[in-house]
Amino acid sequence: MKQRLDIRPLRPVDIAHVTAWARAEGFAPGQGDVAIYRHTDRQGLWLGWLGEEPIGCIAGVRYNCAYGFIGLFLVRPAWRGQGYGLQLWRHAMHHLADVPCIGLEAATDRIADYAGWGFHAASPTSRWSLLSAGQPKPSARWRQGTGAALALVGADAVHDAAVVAYDARHAPSPRPHFLRDWLHHPAGTVRALIDGQGCCHGFGRIRPCLLPTSEGWRVGPLIADTPALAEGLLRGLLLEHPGQVLIDAPQVNAAAAQLLAGLGFDRVGQTLRMYRGPSPQLPLEEVFGLACLELG
Structure with a gap:
């Protein structure tokens, strides 16, 4: 029985x-x-x-x-x-x-x-994987396409409210409780793009992860106004993080695939986002990496 x-x-x-x-x-x-x-x-x-x-x-x-x-x-x-x-x-x-x-x-x-x-x-x-040397080639492209002077800063140099407000426009639901824990966890690194008025134009996080036979890194979320800004964020996150790096990107964002492939990532897997109830209307063209597959 x-x-x-x-x-x-x-x-x-x-x-x-x-x-x-x-x-x-x-x-x-x-x-x-x-x-x-x-x-x-x-x-x-x-x-x-x-x-x-x-x-x-x-x-x-x-x-x-x-x-x-x-x-x-x-x-x-x-x-x-x-x-x-x-x-x-x-x-x-x-x-x-x-x-x-x-x-x-x-x-x-x-x-x-x-x-x-x-x-x-x-x-x-799509899940993408890169064996990173931890020293990506420098690039100034992330400053292109914006008239604002943006600073690339860590989590301790930006008000949570700016990042939470930016994230809320790109996630199915505002998630301030989750995001504050996520941004301030001692493991990993956070980078955000902030203008002179304190507004957020993109942010991302890289954290240690446990692969089946080794340790590595996961990037997520990675959200930015433009592909060039996303590239600047991702380069900043990869810096000093050598090893295998994973990122999960919406396939509908063709620019994300172009960016990741251009940096040497390989597509290694696929899942399908599904909803019960009305699908949220999201600007996925600005989402280059999900926070995690387990919580969206």
């Missing part, structure tokens, strides 16, 4: 389990990511337990009353095909039942499953 799955909220002590599972699945979790997911919605991350053994997890994070996101959904290999994943899925969907729009990133082999739950395709996402 199949054991009953006990679904419990994620505790801080459980983060190591989830991070290890995500790494084994090739999710490449960033340092501190799972703790930030938990802090964004303390009721929105769960582990499934068989007795005292954790066997799977899911996130159903509610940004606000209008938008939620499902991610970090996995069952350990030995317990797949027994309905435990469906129980975790239903639990997350119940948590977000009153949210008008829910987003997720679907692996190719799961698209039909999610479509059966009312999710529809929005835009493909």
